[in-house]
Amino acid sequence: MLIALARERHFGRAAESLGLTQPTLSTGIKQLEAQLGVKLVQRGSRFGGLTPEGQRALVRARQIVGDARRLRDEMRHSHEGLSxxxxxxxxxxxxxxxxxxxxxxxxxxxxxxxxxxxxxxxxxxxxxxxxxxxxxxxxxxxxxxxxxxxxxxxRETYVLVCAPDHPLADRPGIGWGDLAETRLCLLTPDMQNRRIINRRLMEAGLAPRVPIVSNSTVVLVSHVVRGGWATILPAGLARFLAKGHDLRLVPLASADDGxxxxxxxxxxxxxxxxxxxxxxxxxxxxxxxxx
The missing domain is CATH 3.40.190.10 (Periplasmic binding protein-like II)
Structure with missing residues (x-):
């Protein structure tokens, strides 16, 4: 319960994530505080965060729950094999x-x-x-x-995914600087892949406007299939998503192994x-x- 509350930072959502009612979760937290003899949660009209004692208890709670799960898995393995x-x-x-x-x-x-x-x-x-x-x-x-x-x-290396009529489609390989005039759709900025691509573009002196972003690579390739767009994807994933479509995968040069x-x-x-x-x-x- 303490781990769920720290994760959700909301009594109602924490209770829901555990399949409990909110009063049951609140009672459980109060019982834990009574057993430990300290206040774990700052309460007001809403969840106010964990106290310093609550933060220390959270570290131990994760260890205890993790150890209990490992014990369960080891015991299951001893009589059931891997399951x-x-x-x-x-x-x-x-x-x-x-x-x-x-x-x-x-x-x-x-x-x-x-x-x-x-x-x-x-x-x-x-x-x-x-x-x-x-x-x-x-x-x-x-x-x-x-x-x-x-x-x-x-190791992740990159390709430009584009239609056959794209100006770069028939090139055996391109540099990141060649993308200056390319209309790109890319993953959302919270994705580490996007941060890597942004850095590669910046190192090439580019700061392209990206009108369409998505957290789905399927959405990106769908835009390329419909025409007028290109995207940048890891080579292996691009080959998988491009199967059955008339698309070109143009390798992007890299100074490292990916x-x-x-x-x-x-x-x-x-x-x-x-x-x-x-x-x-x-x-x-x-x-x-x-x-």
């Missing part, structure tokens, strides 16, 4: 890789179910901290990750058997791709 439910949050540009990982893992371990959510990279880290997910697929080297365990999946994308999980020793197996599966998938 349970894995919750993944994935940056939009890595959804095809997450699907491959889940498919291969489920094929080997059919008693593992998956929930896969599309989320921005910053939200993935918050969800890990709040124990809302078991792991994420996100960038590993562009912004701080904190204390996590990671496994590299691939940004690392991989599996991210809260650092813990040891990992649960299920999460450890997922880490190993990610490492094998990356190795198979590199062969």
């Amino acid at each position: 349970g439910h894995l919750r993944l949050a994935v940056i939009p540009t890595a959804l095809t890789w997450a699907a491959r990982l889940a498919h291969e893992f489920n094929r080997r371990h059919p008693n593992i179910d998956f929930t896969i959510l599309s989320r921005p990279s910053a939200e993935i880290l918050t969800m890990l901290e709040d124990l809302e997910i078991d792991a994420g697929v996100s960038y590993l080297d562009n912004e701080p990750l904190g204390r996590v365990t990671t496994r590299l999946l691939y 940004h690392a994308v991989g599996l991210v999980a809260t650092h813990q020793e040891p990992h649960t058997p299920v999460l450890q197996s997922l880490m190993e599966a990610a490492q094998q998938l990356a190795g198979d791709e590199g062969e």
Whole structure:
């Protein structure tokens, strides 16, 4: 209850997220305060935040809940083998890789179910901290990750996705500076992919106006299919989304090997058997791709 309240910052939403009534949640928090002998929550007409004692209790609460879940998973593994439910949050540009990982893992371990959510990279880290997910697929080297365990999946390189009649469509490759006259639709600014693209454009001396943004790569490619637009996507995702459409994928030059994308999980020793197996599966998938 304390973790949910800290996450939602609202008694009603926290109760709803747990499938409880608001009075039940309020009573539970008051009972916890009575047991600990301290005030955990600032109350007024609405949620006023956690007290300093509440913040310290939240850290321990996450540890306790995490340890309890690990114990449950280890005990289940001892008599059922690998089974349970894995919750993944994935940056939009890595959804095809997450699907491959889940498919291969489920094929080997059919008693593992998956929930896969599309989320921005910053939200993935918050969800890990709040124990809302078991792991994420996100960038590993562009912004701080904190204390996590990671496994590299691939390196992200970029292509311009455009119609066959686009002025750049028949080029074998282009530089970022060649996009000055291109009408772009891109991911929303809260996405780390967009921040990477903005930086590449800025380094090329460009600051293009982007009239259409979306948090869905499907929406972006749909605009390109309908004509008059181009977008920039990771090469692997672009190949997947362009199948069945008359589109051109023009490689964008890069001075590096691309940004690392991989599996991210809260650092813990040891990992649960299920999460450890997922880490190993990610490492094998990356190795198979590199062969």
